[in-house]
Amino acid sequence: MQTVHSIDELRATVAAWRRAGQRIGFVPTMGNLHAGHLSLMTQCGGLADKVVSSVFVNPLQFAPGEDYDSYPRTLDADSALLAETGVQLLFAPTAGDIYPQREQGEPTRIHVPALESELCGVSRPTFFSGVATVVNLLFNLVQPDIAVFGEKDYQQLLVLQRMVADLHMPVQVVGGPIVREPDGLAMSSRNGYLSEAERQQAPALHQSLQQAAAAIRGGNHDYAAIEAQARQRLQDAGLRPDYVSVRRAADLQIPAAGEPQLRLLAAAWLGKARLIDNIAI
Numbered sequence: 575m576q577t578v579h580s581i582d583e584l585r586a587t588v589a590a591w592r593r594a595g596q597r598i599g600f601v602p603t604m605g606n607l608h609a610g611h612l613s614l615m616t617q618c619g620g621l622a623d624k625v626v627s628s629v630f631v632n633p634l635q636f637a638p639g640e641d642y643d644s645y646p647r648t649l650d651a652d653s654a655l656l657a658e659t660g661v662q663l664l665f666a667p668t669a670g671d672i673y674p675q676r677e678q679g680e681p682t683r684i685h686v687p688a689l690e691s692e693l694c695g696v697s698r699p700t701f702f703s704g705v706a707t708v709v710n711l712l713f714n715l716v717q718p719d720i721a722v723f724g725e726k727d728y729q730q731l732l733v734l735q736r737m738v739a740d741l742h743m744p745v746q747v748v749g750g751p752i753v754r755e756p757d758g759l760a761m762s763s764r765n766g767y768l769s770e771a772e773r774q775q776a777p778a779l780h781q782s783l784q785q786a787a788a789a790i791r792g793g794n795h796d797y798a799a800i801e802a803q804a805r806q807r808l809q810d811a812g813l814r815p816d817y818v819s820v821r822r823a824a825d826l827q828i829p830a831a832g833e834p835q836l837r838l839l840a841a842a843w844l845g846k847a848r849l850i851d852n853i854a855i
């Protein structure tokens with residue numbers, strides 16, 4: 575695996591592959607990699623000739639007071655894992671490389687109004703615009719044919735699919751399934767913020783989603799009651815629910831009773847961590 579830090583090196587390497595007719599796959603990350611990230615690399619390897627990954631903790635998607643400074647930065651370990659997983663190129667830029675003009679004023683931003691203010695966008699109003707902005711920028715640098723994002727961040731996946739559709743960007747954005755710990759907790763870099771006791775409580779998030787999903791699959795269409803029950807279960811387990819919401823899978827709009835293709839999404843705080851999870855119905 576080759577590791578590059580500069581934009582020029584990245585562009586030169588990918589351009590040579592493209593000239594040779596190779597299909598470029600891309601998996602952006604913020605590092606501190608776990609099996610969830612690596613499953614996306616493997617998936618991408620099956621869809622492209624070359625897999626490019628990036629490790630970049632994007633300041634634009636953190637609000638003041640969030641964990642930008644303390645976010646785990648583990649580039650050496652990440653690089654070893656990516657090499658083992660068969661990634662061909664790791665791009666690891668600094669914030670100065672990506673936003674060289676930031677001192678002179680805020681960078682150009684992408685907004686996805688149809689999706690950015692819902693669900694996670696309520697408590698993190700600048701988050702999805704920060705993500706869309708950096709992914710658009712990284713797409714411009716890598717120019718991939720295909721990019722893979724985890725369904726763990728389901729709303730993010732839809733935001734990015736909407737962005738490429740709206741802007742007619744020549745890249746296919748595909749989702750990869752959620753990878754979980756044996757007790758059901760979705761893997762996340764932020765799980766490392768949990769104390770041992772909190773780690774024992776954390777699977778309640780997935781459990782409450784499973785219970786709610788079972789109720790819906792069993793024919794209960796009273797989504798408001800199901801959501802309230804799930805929030806109560808989270809509270810009883812010691813989590814602080816942000817939201818639990820039944821949505822249409824395709825566009826995250828509020829579904830009519832009995833609509834097919836739903837997605838149940840939730841977020842909750844536990845200690846210093848904000849955990850998210852979702853499940854297809």
Ligand code: AMP
Binds near residue numbers: 604613614752
């Ligand atoms: P992050 O480093 O948290 O920005 O995540 C980078 C990519 O990995 C995103 O597309 C995430 O959705 C994806 N990802 C994170 N955790 C998981 C997981 N447990 N299962 C599948 N994909 C994941």
